[in-house]
């Protein structure tokens with residue numbers, strides 16, 4: 001809808017806003033996923049010997065900072081106490097800290113040795129090698145404040161992502177949601193270390209890279225890939241929204257791919273609402289993916305993430321974020337006014353989009369939040385449950401898998417899930433080096449079909 005002038009637009013928009021309808025039904029707490037409660041679930045699984053290594057009180061953490069060189073196993077609340085302590089400690093005191101300190105949640109896969117978990121010794125950091133990118137030195141994705149490496153525990157060979165944030169930019173809010181809430185579509189936090197003025201956050205690794213990296217390397221995604229990614233993101237959002245949590249930065253670079261699932265990352269802007277409406281003090285998110293109500297800054301709710309997912313789907317379908325084709329970045333330094341005046345960007349949906357996916361997008365990008373579909377409603381959309389006839393490519397691959405006649409597919413289906421377990425040190429088997437479109441296609445399909453194809457391990461070794 002185009003408005004004559006800005007004020008008229010705001011008035012008309014507000015007239016359509018029914019704040020009481022923002023949340024359509026009572027949020028259903030504790031039904032999906034798991035909230036980590038006061039560390040009980042972690043502590044119950046520890047022996048007394050292990051418990052001796054667990055940080056027990058915030059006071060211990062303060063002495064932790066004063067007596068550095070200790071890394072301990074702990075609970076989610078220990079970890080939050082630790083990061084709060086780090087963030088409240090003057091940087092001059094942190095400068096004196098010579099050794100690493102921190103709290104690890106993952107006792108099974110991260111081995112602390114006599115109070116140490118040393119970078120480059122107990123855990124190694126690597127650049128990422130993505131199967132669809134040309135061979136080379138690999139790359140280290142950078143966000144606004146942090147670099148993210150692939151990490152591997154040298155003892156257990158567990159592969160993780162390690163996000164490095166200079167301490168002056170670190171906020172406890174960066175880890176709070178990941179420490180407190182667990183769901184299979186939210187990157188699981190494994191621990192936090194402070195070393196050399198940098199906070200190291202260890203978490204579940206998206207070894208297939210982010211959706212943005214895939215788009216930048218391979219161009220627009222095919223609809224069945226988008227269906228799979230959307231289902232994964234919606235499950236994560238359904239869980240977050242049931243806890244009144246707004247992610248606030250849903251976009252292709254914050255969705256990372258694994259062999260059998262996709263997870264959300266980057267919870268630095270995330271907020272858990274106390275009421276049904278969150279009235280922001282600042283603008284949170286990434287412009288091109290922002291909802292009109294978020295841009296307006298008068299209050300929004302979890303539906304803003306749904307709108308951002310809609311714009312993310314447009315990016316996956318077309319290869320570009322919404323707006324930028326019609327309003328080139330060179331000419332438009334900011335899109336806020338455009339979003340306010342012109343949202344939703346339905347014109348950016350490519351012609352090739354199926355009618356069912358177009359309908360889903362119309363429901364996700366509905367301008368009035370109360371009328372916009374929820375994550376649960378979108379998960380039930382026809383577009384996310386295509387019939388086999390509508391997905392000829394899936395059908396042929398699926399039938400090939402069932403019949404097990406295609407030698408290459410049979411080879412892939414016989415691989416174990418090496419994403420989790422494979423080692424950086426093991427020799428690579430020949431087929432993971434295959435190049436060419438079929439190889440890329442299978443990589444893209446890995447999650448959709450639960451095909452298991454780990455990253456080529458020799459490239460890391």
Ligand SMILES: Nc1ncnc2c1ncn2[C@@H]1O[C@H](COP(=O)(O)OP(=O)(O)OP(=O)(O)O)[C@@H](O)[C@H]1O
Pocket residue numbers: 141142143144145146147148161163187203204205206207209210213249253254256265266267268
């Ligand atoms: N768990 C992970 N596994 C794999 N890659 C990851 C993971 N977390 C982050 N990344 C990669 O690192 C990039 C930057 O991470 P992240 O978004 O968390 O940083 P940021 O500084 O908060 O970024 P920004 O604020 O610019 O969105 C992501 O776009 C993604 O490519």
